[in-house]
Amino acid sequence: MKNIIIGTAGHVDHGKTTLIKALSGIDTDRLQEEKKRGITIELGFAHIPNDAGYNIGVIDVPGHEKFIKHMLAGIGGIDFVLFVVAADEGIMPQTREHFEILQSLGINDGIIAVTKTDMVEEDWLEMLLDEVEEYFRGTFLEGKPVIPVSAVTGEGLDELRTEIIAKCDRENKRREEKELFRLPVDRVFTMQGFGTVVTGTLMDGSVKTGDDVIIYPEGTKAKVRGIQTYGKETETALAGQRTAINLSGVSKEDIDRGDVLACPDAVTVTNMLDTEISIFSSTDRVVLNNSRVHLYCGSDEVLCKVILLDRDALAAGETAYAQLRLEEPAAVRRGDRFIIRFYSPIITVGGGRILDAQPAKHKRNRPEVLEGMDILARGSIEDIVYAKAGERRFVKQKDLAHELGLLDAEMKAAAENGIKNGLLTVLPDDTIVNDVRLARMKDDMVRLAEDYHADNPLADGIPRQELLSRLRERWFTEDDKTVQAFVKYMLAQGVIEDRGKSIALSGFSIEYTDEQKALKDKIAGMYADADIEMIKNEEVFALYRDGRIIRAILEDLEGEGIIYKVNPSYYASSEAWQKAVEAARSFDGGFTLAEYRDRLGTSRKYAAEFLPAMDKVGITVFDGETRKVVKR
Helix, strand or coil, rough: EEEEEEECCCCCCCCHHHHHHHHHCCCCCCCHHHHHHHHCCCCCCEEECCCCEEEEEEEEEECCCCHHHHHHHHHCCCCCCEEEEECCCCCCHHHHHHHHHHHHHHCCCCEEEEECCHHHHHHHHHHHHHHHHHHHCCCCCCCCEEEECCCCCCCHHHHHHHHHHHCCCCCCCCCHHHHEEEEECCEEECCCCCCEEEEEEECCEEEEEEEEEEEEEEEEEEEEEEEEEEEEEECCECCCCCCEEEEECCHHHCCCCEEEEEEECEEEEEEEEEEEEEEEECCCCCCEEEEEEEEEEEEEEEEEEEEEEECCCCCCCEEEEEEEEEEEEEEEECCEEEEEEEEECCCCCEEEEEEECCCCCCCCCCHHHHHHHHHHHCCCHHHHHHHHHCCCCEEEEEHHHHHCCCCCCHHHHHHHHHCCCCCCCECCCEEEEEHHHHHHHHHHHHHHHHHHHHHHCCCCCCEEHHHHHHHCCCHHCCCHHHHHHHHHHHHHCEEEECCCCCEEEECCCCCHHHHHHHHHHHHHHHHHHCCCCEEHHHHCCCCCCCHHHHHHHHHHHHHCCEEEECCCEEECCCHHHHHHHHHCCCCCCHHHHHHHHHHCCCHHHHHHHHHHHHHCCCEEEECCCCCEECCC
């Protein structure tokens, strides 16, 4: 069954609530104060019965200027608007304000109901209808149905119902994938015997009884105990339904209007937003750089500062890029629409949409920042993924999908297209980088290796940990796994070679002088002659004036497999080490140091160096008295 949400809009006392009651049989003014004063203060909810097979929910919003914040908490999730203009008053201040809000929120369809027709003469009504059509000319309501109605006489109600059903027949673009579930909370209360209940318009996705959910921005976990849509219990609620959810694991005090109920990672919790903002043409206010404003997004309201990125002031009718720096965290998704109101006096001045829910902090008047904003505002998903994959911070595919409000499958499809065209690369840890960023990273690594080779010509490469540390420092990141993943990728590409504890550029080889070559041969011969009676390192270092040369020769001989590092004080020829290992393996059971010494045919001094080295690499294990071979 298709789910549709209609929102009312219009000036106070123009008959919105009375019209909804005539259509649905439900009085949406539930508060005693609303009935006493005869105006809507809080959001009201109803559903319109029909034979066309639709679930049609209605959000009745307050029209009075004092309750605009309540109107904003409910109007953002609607499919189309039922815009109400009273025949006896015509276009009024909140008519204009509501309509500008709707345009800023991206609402693009609706019906105009001219109410209270029983209170005016026919000539007046004709004049009023002309005024209404003129006011909405050039807007999304131009050419939409304009229906004179009277909730008192019933005039026009059947025609209005017919038009509402016709609107419901349009394509439904809401997404019902479970991973996208989110419900901005516009009401929270406690029901005796049930506990905590939240209500809202289910914006995206679906939820079912028993699901684990999270209350953002606090991150509080809860479980769905029960669900109602349109007053009836159900196992599953879908996008586009007015939904009440009974939660277990939380109390009423844990949730506020403006919170978002969602599945894990369905929204981004942020203190900063990159946005495109437009100021209403009708306002006489100017938004200055660094202005403090009220931000309304979903059902949430939060104070923030507006940082204009290419100017000092934003006047009526103008649009610009701005970074909003929030005073409290908000749970949003890229593409969400919002409204801004002055901090004082609290006047609605404009609105816009979120381009990036997790941006870096920008400096103003930077061409590269503005170019990036253009891509976020006008580019395709592939363009945006490419741009985000080139930013200084590293981002993984899964996290980028979350930031962009995409399913993992959609993200992978965009990435695969970029990979196929040579524009994107996914590292082994799922980090995604574009071709420009990858080229810079490769240049950084090659330069570091070249510099190290130049400064240390007899070292077989830059120590692995030193390379990782320098790359982390160069890229301003603490993400060691991503740096390691990049090195692994470069190894696979053949740009560098793994030489054990060090990394070298492919093709690099140590070049000795004739004197140093002779010294290397001499040292190799010394270890071969010494056999199992090893030479202490200090004796080898005494052979040459420059200890760096000796160290490089030892590392080179070890890398070539000619000698084996037994411990920090001793190397042995590889043949001697193998003899030592085979001597240990010749025992069927446990053996002592003395028994091993005799079996190897050496002194206790050398036997006592070999055995701990075998313990360290897992060939033997020592229980305090004897050793046993565990790896043969």
